[in-house]
Amino acid sequence: MLEVKDLRVRFWSRPEKYAVDGVSFHMDDGEILGLVGESGSGKSVTAMAISGLLPRRKTETAGSILLDGREMLNADREEVRKIQGKDLSVVFQEPMTSLDPVMRIGPQVEESLRIHTRMNALERRAAALSAMEEAELRDPEIVYEKYPHELSGGMLQRVMIAAAIVSEPKLLLADEPTTALDVTIQTQILELLKKINREKGTTILFISHNLNVVRKLCSRVAVMHKGKIVEEGTAEAVFYHPQDAYTQRLIAAIPTRDKRLR
Numbered sequence: 067m068l069e070v071k072d073l074r075v076r077f078w079s080r081p082e083k084y085a086v087d088g089v090s091f092h093m094d095d096g097e098i099l100g101l102v103g104e105s106g107s108g109k110s111v112t113a114m115a116i117s118g119l120l121p122r123r124k125t126e127t128a129g130s131i132l133l134d135g136r137e138m139l140n141a142d143r144e145e146v147r148k149i150q151g152k153d154l155s156v157v158f159q160e161p162m163t164s165l166d167p168v169m170r171i172g173p174q175v176e177e178s179l180r181i182h183t184r185m186n187a188l189e190r191r192a193a194a195l196s197a198m199e200e201a202e203l204r205d206p207e208i209v210y211e212k213y214p215h216e217l218s219g220g221m222l223q224r225v226m227i228a229a230a231i232v233s234e235p236k237l238l239l240a241d242e243p244t245t246a247l248d249v250t251i252q253t254q255i256l257e258l259l260k261k262i263n264r265e266k267g268t269t270i271l272f273i274s275h276n277l278n279v280v281r282k283l284c285s286r287v288a289v290m291h292k293g294k295i296v297e298e299g300t301a302e303a304v305f306y307h308p309q310d311a312y313t314q315r316l317i318a319a320i321p322t323r324d325k326r327l328r
């Protein structure tokens with residue numbers, strides 16, 4: 067489904083350093099892969115490259131990103147627009163930065179339907195309400211009419227997830243979707259992503275700086291450090307038998323009380 071090969075990205079503002087420095091990994095249909103690493107290790111830049119969101123003029127890229135056989139790296143704008151929100155959706159850490167503060171929630175959840183389908187307003191509303199229900203937002207009809215500032219952080223993240231799944235993408239990129247949330251809400255969102263994966267078969271790339279969070283959700287984990295993947299394996303193997311020194315340090319940094327099994 068996704069095949070990333072020797073991906074390299076550098077920003078012209080910092081040409082001496084590759085933000086992503088030769089990253090390769092693949093994702094199978096329906097799996098949840100965790101991409102973990104400390105802040106600045108290149109996770110978000112990798113996700114942006116996959117989604118076609120890297121600023122063209124500011125970056126130099128090399129390598130290949132095949133999504134169902136189509137090259138995403140340097141795909142033209144039109145091609146990216148066709149894929150964004152339909153075959154692939156992204157959920158970011160800060161819902162407030164992705165949502166329009168002066169627009170009601172409903173139309174924002176429907177956005178990708180307006181772009182990618184010929185549904186009429188009634189059909190879009192029905193699809194949005196159903197996605198919101200799937201994202202476990204209580205009273206979707208009421209939330210539909212609200213503005214972003216009227217909702218809590220956890221609800222906003224559910225809104226983002228609803229907007230991401232409304233057009234039933236095959237691949238969901240979730241970049242630190244729970245980092246800004248408190249622990250209880252964080253667990254609920256992880257459960258929600260698991261449910262979407264299980265029920266819809268959505269393939270999920272889950273990005274986090276927190277290996278303990280990744281372990282709860284993902285069967286396979288790739289560890290990133292300074293723009294490179296330093297270790298990859300099943301969540302259990304990486305967690306219990308880390309081979310790389312950097313992974314070992316990541317694990318050592320997890321508080322003992324959090325290390326107990328789920």
Ligand SMILES: Nc1ncnc2c1ncn2[C@@H]1O[C@H](COP(=O)(O)OP(=O)(O)O)[C@@H](O)[C@H]1O
Nearest residue numbers: 077079080085104105106107108109110111112
């Ligand atoms: N717009 C940008 N301009 C210049 N450098 C950037 C930009 N965005 C990210 N970087 C650099 O790329 C590297 C990887 O960043 P990022 O992918 O955001 O890390 P992560 O998501 O793992 O925290 C960092 O060194 C960061 O400073």
Ligand SMILES: [Mg+2]
Nearest residue numbers: 109110111242
């Ligand atoms: Mg990031």
